[in-house]
Amino acid sequence: MSHILEINHDNFDDFIDSKKPTVVYFWAKWCNPCKPFRETLEKLATQHPDIQFGSVNSEIEKELSKDFCVISVPTTIIFREKIAVFMESGSLPLSALNDLVEQTKKLNMQEVRAQVDQQTLGEK
8 A cells, every 4th residue: 555645736735735744756657766766755654654745747747847846857845834845856765765854843834934934025
């Protein structure tokens, strides 16, 4: 049984709207590193049942890929409370993913939101 939910444009916003960290990875059928990386994410998901895991087929969900500037696969994005707090292209080892998940759990989201607000003001 997969611990990774297939995400599409219709359910994406609801999926990332959580207090829990949410790991989303973008993939494609033709991508050779994507299959072993998914297996790594499956292992991570069994180690972290308190985290949500989702995958986006970048060939089908082109709009989502564009929204998050995904230009290569696999790409991993970690969200917390609808905010992308980490993004990386390429496969990551299980140990690095574990560290990222643990760091994401410890984030002070008030501080993160304040930084996002400040960046948004600076762009205006």
